[in-house]
Amino acid sequence: MKCKTLLSLSLLFFSSCLLIGSPGEISKPFSRSMDEQDSIDHYQNKEDTLKTGDNFQRRISSETASSVQLSTSDFNHGALLSPLEMIKGKVLGMRISRRDGSPGSYSRLNIRGATNLSGFSTPLYVIDGVPIDPKYYTDTHNPLLFLNSEDIRQINVLKDVAATTQYGSRGASGVIVITTKSPSVDSSIHVRYQGELGFGTNPSTVPVVDGPAYRDLIQEKYPDNEQALNALGDANTDWQDALFRRSFHHNHHIGFSGNIASLSMPFRASIGYDNNEGTLKHTSLERTGGSVRLRPSYLDNHLEMDINVKGVKMDRQRATRDYTNTVEALQNALLFNPTQPIHTSGGEYYSYSEGSESDYPTPQNPLAQLDRINNTLSEDYLFTSLGLRYQMHFFPKISLNLHYGGMDYDQSEKVGIPPELFSPSNGVVYDKDNSISLTDRVWRGSLNYSEYFKEIHSSIDLKTGYSNQENRREQHAIIRHIDNGNNEEIVSDQNSIVEQTRTSLFGMLDFDYKNRYFLSLAYTREGSSRFAEDNKYQSYPGASFAWRADREPFFRNTDFFDKLKVRLGYGKSGRINLNPYGGEGALSRNLRMPVTTSLNAGIEFSMAESRVYGTIDWYSRETANMLVRLPVWLGNETYYRWSNSGGITNKGFEFSLNGLPVKTKDIHWHMGINLTTHNTTIESIVNGNNDYSKVTGAIIGGVGQNVMLQTTDHPVRMFYLYEQVYSSDGTPIEGLYDDNDDNGVINEDDKQLYKNASPDFTIGFYTDFKYRKFNLSLTGRIWSGNYLYNNVASNHSAYSKLYHENGYLRNIATGYTHFDQRQLLSDYYLEDASFLKLDRITLSYDLKGLYNEKFDLKVYASIRNVFTVTDYNGLDPEIPSGVDYLRYPVPRVFRLGVTADFN
Numbered sequence: 001m002k003c004k005t006l007l008s009l010s011l012l013f014f015s016s017c018l019l020i021g022s023p024g025e026i027s028k029p030f031s032r033s034m035d036e037q038d039s040i041d042h043y044q045n046k047e048d049t050l051k052t053g054d055n056f057q058r059r060i061s062s063e064t065a066s067s068v069q070l071s072t073s074d075f076n077h078g079a080l081l082s083p084l085e086m087i088k089g090k091v092l093g094m095r096i097s098r099r100d101g102s103p104g105s106y107s108r109l110n111i112r113g114a115t116n117l118s119g120f121s122t123p124l125y126v127i128d129g130v131p132i133d134p135k136y137y138t139d140t141h142n143p144l145l146f147l148n149s150e151d152i153r154q155i156n157v158l159k160d161v162a163a164t165t166q167y168g169s170r171g172a173s174g175v176i177v178i179t180t181k182s183p184s185v186d187s188s189i190h191v192r193y194q195g196e197l198g199f200g201t202n203p204s205t206v207p208v209v210d211g212p213a214y215r216d217l218i219q220e221k222y223p224d225n226e227q228a229l230n231a232l233g234d235a236n237t238d239w240q241d242a243l244f245r246r247s248f249h250h251n252h253h254i255g256f257s258g259n260i261a262s263l264s265m266p267f268r269a270s271i272g273y274d275n276n277e278g279t280l281k282h283t284s285l286e287r288t289g290g291s292v293r294l295r296p297s298y299l300d301n302h303l304e305m306d307i308n309v310k311g312v313k314m315d316r317q318r319a320t321r322d323y324t325n326t327v328e329a330l331q332n333a334l335l336f337n338p339t340q341p342i343h344t345s346g347g348e349y350y351s352y353s354e355g356s357e358s359d360y361p362t363p364q365n366p367l368a369q370l371d372r373i374n375n376t377l378s379e380d381y382l383f384t385s386l387g388l389r390y391q392m393h394f395f396p397k398i399s400l401n402l403h404y405g406g407m408d409y410d411q412s413e414k415v416g417i418p419p420e421l422f423s424p425s426n427g428v429v430y431d432k433d434n435s436i437s438l439t440d441r442v443w444r445g446s447l448n449y450s451e452y453f454k455e456i457h458s459s460i461d462l463k464t465g466y467s468n469q470e471n472r473r474e475q476h477a478i479i480r481h482i483d484n485g486n487n488e489e490i491v492s493d494q495n496s497i498v499e500q501t502r503t504s505l506f507g508m509l510d511f512d513y514k515n516r517y518f519l520s521l522a523y524t525r526e527g528s529s530r531f532a533e534d535n536k537y538q539s540y541p542g543a544s545f546a547w548r549a550d551r552e553p554f555f556r557n558t559d560f561f562d563k564l565k566v567r568l569g570y571g572k573s574g575r576i577n578l579n580p581y582g583g584e585g586a587l588s589r590n591l592r593m594p595v596t597t598s599l600n601a602g603i604e605f606s607m608a609e610s611r612v613y614g615t616i617d618w619y620s621r622e623t624a625n626m627l628v629r630l631p632v633w634l635g636n637e638t639y640y641r642w643s644n645s646g647g648i649t650n651k652g653f654e655f656s657l658n659g660l661p662v663k664t665k666d667i668h669w670h671m672g673i674n675l676t677t678h679n680t681t682i683e684s685i686v687n688g689n690n691d692y693s694k695v696t697g698a699i700i701g702g703v704g705q706n707v708m709l710q711t712t713d714h715p716v717r718m719f720y721l722y723e724q725v726y727s728s729d730g731t732p733i734e735g736l737y738d739d740n741d742d743n744g745v746i747n748e749d750d751k752q753l754y755k756n757a758s759p760d761f762t763i764g765f766y767t768d769f770k771y772r773k774f775n776l777s778l779t780g781r782i783w784s785g786n787y788l789y790n791n792v793a794s795n796h797s798a799y800s801k802l803y804h805e806n807g808y809l810r811n812i813a814t815g816y817t818h819f820d821q822r823q824l825l826s827d828y829y830l831e832d833a834s835f836l837k838l839d840r841i842t843l844s845y846d847l848k849g850l851y852n853e854k855f856d857l858k859v860y861a862s863i864r865n866v867f868t869v870t871d872y873n874g875l876d877p878e879i880p881s882g883v884d885y886l887r888y889p890v891p892r893v894f895r896l897g898v899t900a901d902f903n
Contacts, residue, residue, distance in 0.1 A: 162569030169574030211236030252640030260754030757882025760785030
């Protein structure tokens with residue numbers, strides 16, 4: 001498809017061309033490009049366009065960079081709350097995992113592994129030219145929720161540092177460039193409606209002992225304990241079933257686009273509404289938003305503008321979580337006595353505390369927790385992007401580009417817990433008001449020079465500029481306690497304001513020689529207010545090269561390859577793994593920015609008239625002088641301070657293969673698979689001390705218990721547990737572990753460091769089968785070699801958990817050996833969590849031209865989270881942290897949808 005440029009923006013973070021055609025129309029990646037003569041003709045025909053400031057930088061950079069470009073035809077379709085769900089399973093080297101199944105939960109995303117000891121490295125999002133760093137927001141939600149999936153035209157994933165150098169320290173973990181739909185150049189009005197209705201269910205719940213079996217178990221274990229036997233009831237309550245429901249969803253979006261010719265004003269406007277219930281009762285998300293985008297041009301197109309405003313309001317009901325981020329009602333549903341009813345004969349919620357003189361805070365009725373606790377979160381987003389491009393009259397090959405971008409985010413959280421959900425001894429209510437206000441401002445300016453050299457059939461693009469970004473976060477939190485006499489006491493009233501600034505100077509050079517040799521050079525000098533003056537500034541160079549071998553004269557008679565391109569890239573970038581609002585305190589004046597050095601080599605190919613195409617990439621990333629919290633011992637106290645120390649290496653291999661095995665008049669079958677391997681190795685944690693190790697992987701059930709160890713020459717998430725000894729029949733022997741050092745004593749030295757929470761390799765696959773007007777598509781993923789510690793089983797399957805000395809009973813999980821006492825550090829609970837997931841199936845029918853050629857209609861049905869094949873015994877094997885404990889289940893969702901276009 002040819003791209004006719006209506007508007008070209010060349011900014012530090014963003015460059016684009018407006019395509020004339022149907023919304024979202026864009027050429028497929030790896031399609032056969034023009035040969036050498038076509039290229040010469042192309043440049044000659046474009047010489048006049050170059051004089052008007054057309055920018056080739058994006059095309060050249062895309063030739064040399066390790067990146068993936070997906071457009072509307074490639075996305076996972078439907079009214080998706082997060083844009084990341086649109087590309088799940090389709091990008092090499094990228095892992096997307098939902099935090100949990102609650103409405104609006106954020107997704108953990110890693111591109112080519114981690115560059116710090118946390119094991120997670122969040123990429124930068126660039127939305128219509130505005131950079132948005134997720135760590136500036138709270139960790140309870142997805143900062144992309146203000147975007148409606150129907151407004152998105154294209155997503156580019158930049159993976160290697162050579163491609164992300166221009167973004168400075170924020171680009172070290174990759175960059176996700178999201179481009180929303182542009183106004184139409186057609187004077188007629190285009191209207192598009194998309195709507196969905198659906199419901200969600202939980203695939204499964206934690207297996208526990210049911211009522212009849214529980215009575216038998218208590219009578220067997222405590223035959224002479226009158227208090228335990230008296231705590232038994234006559235009911236058979238499935239407490240987890242009482243908490244969950246079949247959730248209902250409906251989503252609607254309508255967009256308008258056109259061009260007011262008399263004002264030379266292309267425009268696009270949209271409005272959307274989403275209402276998503278959670279499968280856990282009293283959890284939901286309601287979102288209402290709209291957007292307006294204008295792209296006028298003046299002075300014979302020498303002055304062009306891009307005005308883009310999006311606003312969203314969201315209201316959420318949430319379940320209360322404890323300090324470990326576990327939903328309290330889910331934990332109590334697992335623990336609560338299954339022989340007791342939900343309600344008493346008087347209609348009140350059953351409670352252990354009724355009639356009890358105990359001062360011990362007993363487990364709460366889980367349904368009462370959901371019904372009576374008020375936990376709401378309101379969020380408002382205002383996104384603004386203003387671009388101005390002036391192509392100079394007296395020197396049309398130079399253009400001036402100015403851009404302002406802003407994000408205003410306001411959050412109001414309210415939590416209220418009534419006194420009856422606390423034990424009678426304290427009789428207080430927990431009442432919390434928490435408000436957060438975040439402002440993010442970006443100013444950028446650049447000069448761009450583009451030239452075509454007819455004599456050598458080549459082009460050059462030079463760009464230089466300045467960028468300034470300011471962040472401000474203000475938080476106000478009040479916590480109140482109210483006693484039984486309704487006397488209010490404010491126990492906490494805190495205010496905090498944090499500001500930071502980043503500035504950068506940059507330069508870029510892109511050179512194309514005969515449309516066969518491409519060279520991109522970039523240099524950024526960045527400063528951050530997070531560091532002292534002497535260490536504030538850092539330089540990041542980057543270079544990448546590509547050779548289109550298929551366009552060489554000696555390839556003209558070769559029929560095997562339609563396309564064969566070789567890429568090389570090298571670059572450096574900074575990396576700040578600190579949450580700027582996480583309370584780390586003042587940083588030492590001696591700290592400096594960690595630096596990641598990246599090397600990438602790749603091949604892109606297509607064959608059989610582009611019926612088969614793919615990529616092969618190898619990469620290596622080394623991060624030095626990481627920011628690590630290290631202990632400092634002062635007397636009997638241990639303190640922690642930040643230090644530039646240690647390093648991490650990421651190395652990996654990526655391969656994708658796509659094909660069109662069948663293409664006839666009635667049948668079009670497209671399919672693809674990608675495979676990724678990567679190895680993250682700790683080079684050291686403390687410079688000069690290769691023996692230093694750091695425990696991590698905190699678990700529930702014991703104070704200070706951890707199941708992982710980070711040490712030199714090993715991956716970031718290695719498990720560190722005792723090796724369980726088994727009897728001849730395969731039953732684990734309680735408390736008996738292998739004496740690895742053969743000294744007759746079981747201690748820390750006998751733990752073994754083995755098994756990794758990260759997979760050895762991941763595979764993504766998709767297929768799209770069209771038969772006349774029917775279209776069947778599916779996407780799925782495979783993780784292999786990843787292990788999980790099942791903390792639900794280790795903490796809730798011991799017989800000692802059945803009866804508490806204060807006189808109440810607790811349930812236990814089934815499916816595991818029931819030890820008498822918990823064996824939290826046994827590798828018996830470490831399981832192979834490899835899995836195959838079918839993420840989505842969609843069947844659609846196209847009713848194009850049903851009434852007339854100006855009306856198109858498509859109906860579809862979809863299933864998400866279709867099934868999971870795994871040997872893991874827990875609810876979900878996809879938990880990147882490596883520790884599984886009572887996560888809000890990810891639902892299986894069934895939806896019916898319709899898309900209507902009026903042209």
